Amino acid sequence: MNILVLVKRVAATQEENLHITGDGKEVDLSKLPFTMNDWDTYAVEEAISIIEKVGGLVTAISIGDAESDEVLRRAIAMGAKEGLLIEVEDILHDPFVRASLIHNFLKKENIVFDAIFTGVQSEDDQFASVGGILAALLKLPFASMVAGIDQIEHDVMVIRRELEGGLQERVKITLPCVLAIQSGANEPRYVSIMGIRKALKVERKIFKGDAYGADTKTMIGIMKWVYPPKKGGATILTGELNEVCKELLEILQTKGVHQ
């Protein structure tokens, strides 16, 4: 089984303060570490564990600048056979443009596959849209929020989709298909720095994005970045840690959940 996995290099912002610069035009990411989008690590793991069972190969594909080579190497270290970079200079915010670029690339380069996996969303823009748009452009069946793959046959898979409040649905989907894999679907394998370094020996192919984006016009644009709208806001307890903790326990008492 040939599985393509789309991987994205994103800024690791979970533990960071973000600053808007240039009168709302830019977000300063210059001091942040970058990494493979968390959801994509689950997509890569899912693909690798399938080919380990049924045979085949996994190819990682990324759209981004030259630095995105890093996430291709990571995917290779996890078990992907090769990495393909569609190199673009600008950040493409419009998910339609990203999906079209991949669609054009797959067609023009005649890339064959049985399934395409993506993460459900990327940590930065949370659009959760590239997989669905790509599936429709390719006229293939699509499922998102895939929490597990229960059964794989020659031309069909049985998968579980996460719905709401702990509920899932089991669906049968025909191959080839596009699946967006949800975080928690598996346990992404650990790769060492050595492993990523070794991946340097595996060839990564670079394709210039211009060759595949000729008819892709952005349909939406970011006018401005803003900080989150202020809601009520919390009363912040300040002082020595010991005092703050005592104050916290007093609040718990007042609320009747602590003696």
Added chain:
Amino acid sequence: MSYALIIGEVRKGVFEERNLDSIGICALLQKETRLLIPDNTYAMDERLIDTIVKAKIAEDMFLNPINLANMVEHLIELHGNPDCIILTNSSSGTEFASYLSGMLGLPIITDVSDLDKERRVFLKSYYSDKLFGEFALVEQRPFILTVRGGSFKEHCVEKVNSPKIEYIDNFAVNDSRVFLEYVEEEKSEVDITKADFILSIGRGVGNKDEVSGYGELAEFLKAVLSGSRPVIDKMWLPKARQVGTSGKTVKPKVYLAMGISGAFQHIAGMKDSDCIIAVNKDANAPIFQYAHYGIIADMHKVRDQLKEILKG
């Protein structure tokens, strides 16, 4: 006649409350609304809608991207292009919205939580609500949105007349994706929705070895331990203890959130708690916007100090 098309999200015979956010944004945009649902009986306030289109299809085959796309194309043949197509930012909502965008070649903006009508911009979350982008359409043309739960429902208005009812049945049903069954969550030893006092831990916990210390703190406090998505995904706590849209919705007397930054999917599962206390080292963490009390500190230090005091 121009109209907004709302895809009704229904599950197990229930018209989901979050549909009110789709209806609300249409009222805000002053669009005539056409709501597409399966031809079943659903408890809903029909006066909020201008036209209800009932599709002759089983409910569990309705929220299926290919079938829905066929229904929408059929509706476009009958009534022309809608000005916009609205869904909610749910599992099925985002799944279908993106598929439809690719099918019809229309712009999509997901997780919209506000809009500025004058400037024609939509507010969309980035970086787990640490920032928002103001998005605009490059050209005026039909567009697709998914809206964030709770963001627009207060804008719903009752119409003067009862809705018109239309039926569609002449659309293709595809078998390349077929619903098999619902899978309920396994029964668990604890029901966090029944707890008065919840101690919840998030990504900030850092690694698995730290988790047991919070179990002890929860015991000391007689609180029930729960977690946000990253903690559950890493299997540091069982799924039954997940708070958020894909886990449980809780309303305890006190919700003590430690190391949880406050992604919206989490907030949606706990925002109605009587008292929310947040501990986070990032003063700008979104959770402080929803909390009543906040402590800006390293969660582990707070944990250890609390245990120290409680032991003494």
